Amino acid sequence: MIIAIDGPAASGKSTTAIGVAKRLGITYLDTGAMYRAVTLGLIENNIRFEDSSDVENFLENLDIKFSESPTGMLLILNGRDITKEIRSAVVTSNASEVSAMKIVRESMVLIQRKMAESDDCVLEGRDIGTVVFPNANFKFFLIADETIRAERRLEDLKAIGESSSIDDVMINLKKRDHKDSTRMHSPLKKPDDAIIIDTSILGINEVIDKIVNTVKHKGH
Numbered sequence: 001m002i003i004a005i006d007g008p009a010a011s012g013k014s015t016t017a018i019g020v021a022k023r024l025g026i027t028y029l030d031t032g033a034m035y036r037a038v039t040l041g042l043i044e045n046n047i048r049f050e051d052s053s054d055v056e057n058f059l060e061n062l063d064i065k066f067s068e069s070p071t072g073m074l075l076i077l078n079g080r081d082i083t084k085e086i087r088s089a090v091v092t093s094n095a096s097e098v099s100a101m102k103i104v105r106e107s108m109v110l111i112q113r114k115m116a117e118s119d120d121c122v123l124e125g126r127d128i129g130t131v132v133f134p135n136a137n138f139k140f141f142l143i144a145d146e147t148i149r150a151e152r153r154l155e156d157l158k159a160i161g162e163s164s165s166i167d168d169v170m171i172n173l174k175k176r177d178h179k180d181s182t183r184m185h186s187p188l189k190k191p192d193d194a195i196i197i198d199t200s201i202l203g204i205n206e207v208i209d210k211i212v213n214t215v216k217h218k219g220h
């Protein structure tokens with residue numbers, strides 16, 4: 001069974017997907033974290049995003065793994081835990097550009113399909129219900145008020161010790177949403193058959209309940 005959860009930045013996808021996976025006892029995959037990992041790797045290796053052969057070479061030697069831990073899911077890039085680093089402002093602001101690249105998307109989609117091939121899985125991202133798993137058993141599209149999303153992102157930044165203002169966070173969110181939804185390859189878009197959930201008017205447990213109840217009610 002595949003559950004696809006898509007939506008704009010800070011719409012509550014991660015918290016929801018983690019909760020759904022826990023309640024249903026299935027695997028959780030944060031595909032945004034994978035684009036962030038590629039972004040971090042390119043920056044650290046001083047690879048210019050427009051240097052397609054260097055990017056391709058980097059992707060060929062890439063080893064991305066998720067690993068469960070008592071503190072939550074860890075992301076391991078070429079053997080190193082990068083769970084915290086991928087949330088930094090510099091990675092966040094470059095992730096849209098990196099995730100817009102065709103070769104990056106093709107490589108990530110292959111890994112995502114492989115990771116989800118043998119287990120029931122809830123995946124969250126931007127193109128899960130449209131491109132990665134167009135035949136997903138369940139598709140949800142999360143939306144939320146812009147101010148609420150900016151407040152959430154500010155909290156995320158605080159948690160990793162980075163300071164910012166609500167106005168800056170709001171500007172960056174808008175920029176990223178614009179880039180993610182207007183790019184040529186696999187833009188952020190609501191799948192026609194997805195159920196929309198507005199997370200600004202619901203508490204996290206209500207959002208999780210809604211998804212879990214839909215899955216249990218319809219079966220698969």
Ligand code: DC
Pocket residue numbers: 009010031032033035036095096099100124125126127128176180
């Ligand atoms: O969900 P997030 O903020 O961690 O995502 C990081 C970036 O990756 C964001 O700019 C959108 C992009 N992304 C994507 O293009 N496709 C996905 N399936 C997931 C994320």
